[in-house]
Amino acid sequence: ERPKPLAGRRIIVTSGPTHEPIDPVRYIANRSSGKQGHAIAAALAKLGADVRLVSGPVTIADPACVITTHVETAAEMKGAVESLLPADAAVFVAAVADWRTANAAGEKIKKVAGEGPPSLQMIENPDILAGVGHNRQRPGLVVGFAAETQDLISNAEAKLKKKGADFIVANDVSHESGIGPSGVMGGDRNKVRIVSKAGVEEWPEMGKDEVATRLAALIAE
Numbered sequence: 001e002r003p004k005p006l007a008g009r010r011i012i013v014t015s016g017p018t019h020e021p022i023d024p025v026r027y028i029a030n031r032s033s034g035k036q037g038h039a040i041a042a043a044l045a046k047l048g049a050d051v052r053l054v055s056g057p058v059t060i061a062d063p064a065c066v067i068t069t070h071v072e073t074a075a076e077m078k079g080a081v082e083s084l085l086p087a088d089a090a091v092f093v094a095a096v097a098d099w100r101t102a103n104a105a106g107e108k109i110k111k112v113a114g115e116g117p118p119s120l121q122m123i124e125n126p127d128i129l130a131g132v133g134h135n136r137q138r139p140g141l142v143v144g145f146a147a148e149t150q151d152l153i154s155n156a157e158a159k160l161k162k163k164g165a166d167f168i169v170a171n172d173v174s175h176e177s178g179i180g181p182s183g184v185m186g187g188d189r190n191k192v193r194i195v196s197k198a199g200v201e202e203w204p205e206m207g208k209d210e211v212a213t214r215l216a217a218l219i220a221e
């Protein structure tokens with residue numbers, strides 16, 4: 001049997017959304033099923049990598065042959081990722097909430113007649129990818145994702161620099177390609193472009209498992 005190309009390599013993968021609490025029963029989140037991130041973790045493990053998956057709240061099962069850490073918030077995800085450094089590569093697939101509430105209430109916020117809705121004060125979450133991309137323990141290969149509804153390529157190119165990534169996997173989540181069981185978010189298929197310093201490579205639409213297999217092969221290369 002041929003040796004597996006990623007044997008002995010530690011790779012961190014983030015997947016799923018984060019949940020940012022408003023109070024004990026309510027939260028703010030991004031749309032993400034975790035399907036693409038979990039598929040990438042599994043595909044890297046198949047190539048022999050020692051994969052450490054950090055997953056936000058999802059309803060799908062932990063991938064086989066991968067050590068999974070479960071987190072809720074962006075702050076917890078950042079802590080979990082940093083505790084797994086150093087690593088040979090890191091792939092940031094999670095749809096991290098950009099903002100969290102400044103002060104999550106300790107008790108359920110009550111609806112009081114005549115008082116109207118509460119206003120939420122939001123503060124920025126740390127950018128986990130950018131933190132790792134510019135870390136002194138930066139892995140040799142750092143891959144980010146970009147889901148955009150507009151200006152996909154220019155946004156991905158800007159993210160490459162700002163976040164210190166080697167590749168950005170860009171997907172268009174506008175209109176019909178977007179949300180729900182047949183869309184990119186929640187569905188089983190994906191259409192991505194690989195944006196790097198070398199340029200933009202457009203992949204045809206394919207299943208998320210196939211995107212994962214091809215991306216794992218690219219990472220191994």
Ligand code: C5P
Pocket residue numbers: 014074092093094095096097098125126127128129130143144145146147159
């Ligand atoms: O800036 P934007 O959220 O579009 O960037 C997406 C990329 O950055 C993804 O790879 C995502 O996992 C990562 N990210 C992160 N921490 C954040 C926001 C995004 O790691 N707070």
